[in-house]
Amino acid sequence: MHLTWTKVAISIGLLLGSAASAQIPDELRMHLRRSRVEQAYDLLLPMLEASPDDPELHAVYGSLMAQAGRHADAATAFVFGDGTQWYARSGMRQHASSLSAMGLIEEAIQVRALSRLNPRRDESSDIITFAAMVDDYRRARRWEDGQEALDELFSLSDGPKAWCAAVWFYTDQGRWDEAFWAAWHASQVSDPLECRLARANLYLQMGDLDGAEAILQESKKHRIRHLVMGSLLAELERLRGDPAEAVRIIRLRRYSDTMHIDLRAAEVRALIDLQEYDEAKDVLDQIRSYHLAPQYQDLVGALAAAQAAAGLSDQ
Structure with missing residues (x-):
């Protein structure tokens, strides 16, 4: 099933009203926690159709859109879900991440700063906020x-959150010694999945494909649906010289309904390697909401360069 996100966003309406907020079913919460986008969508849509003016549901819808990589829809939904319990507990961070993904860094940082005004925040909340800010600035x-x-x-x-953020941050700058130092520290403090993926990405960027594969093969036993993991698995195959396999991975059902920038970026790079330039452009069109982000601009440049090298004009 391919989800018609934009059509749904328009059809439910974005109207604030005085209706009582709906209770969020445990099953829906579970699907959101496990990134089961399609299943969560199927549960949420009837609720939105029945109560299109419920801000709590719009906040949940924003979270779902954020998970699906539909960040423009997410940002709009979160505006109408502001002030709800869901937004305060979960949505505000996802709202900031959606703004960041679209390249709206100042707006993202403002939302994160507002989250620190929550009187019930604690040190762990600040740790999460600053780790996210590092990622905002990194991207x-x-x-x-x-x-x-x-x-x-x-x-x-x-x-682990600090060391994991450091691995990604230093890797993207090519500061390999510092990235390895951070990766070693991360491995000494429980080494959660996010840290292992950061280390796998470091190995990929350094050209140690066997090292990256060892981490990814072990990690995917536990969280195969993780979107960043999917992007790294695909990029591993592309770097091994099998871009067709990279595309196949990205188009598996578990990943196919998301516009997550890392997944779609891996797809564009693989399609360029396959000289499927029209398909690559179609993917870029699908993720146009990222157009201010450097990662998106890199992909546009890579496609244009490949077309020029092939003697084709950039349509």
Whole structure:
């Protein structure tokens, strides 16, 4: 089933009203926790159709859109879900991440700053917030701002979230010694999945494909649906010289209904390798909401360069 997200977003309406907020079923919460986008959608849609003016449901819808990588829809839904329990507990961070994914870094940082005004926040909440800010700045390639956020994060904690954020941050800059140092520390403090994926990405970027594969093969036994894992598995196959297998992985049912930038970026790179330029352009069109993000702009440039090398004009 291919989800018609935009059509649904329009058809349910985005109207605030005074109706009592719906109870969120445990089954829906479970699907969201496990990133089961299609199953969550099937449960949420009838609720939205029955109560299109319920801000709590719009906040949940925003979370679902964020998981699906439909960040423009997510950002809109979160505006109408602001002030709800769901938004305060879960949606605000996802709202910021959606804004960040679209390249709206200042807006994302503002939302994260607002989340720190929550009177019930604790140190663990601040750790999550600063780790996310490091990722925001990393994706925007604002390295000085990112380093400041990373320093603040380490002033709060030297736990796995801090070391994991550091691995991604230093890897993207090609600061290999610091990235390896952070990866070693992460492995000493429980080494959760996010840290293992950061280490796998480091190995991929360094060209150690066997090292990356060992981590990914072990990790996928536990969280095969993890979107970043899917993107790394696909990129591993592409770097091994099998872009067709990379595309096959990305188009598996478990990944096919998301517009997650890392997954779709891996797909575009693989399609370019296959010289399927029209398909690559179609994927870029699907993720146009990322157009301000450097990662998206890199993909546009890579496609244009490949077409030029092949003697084709960029349509």
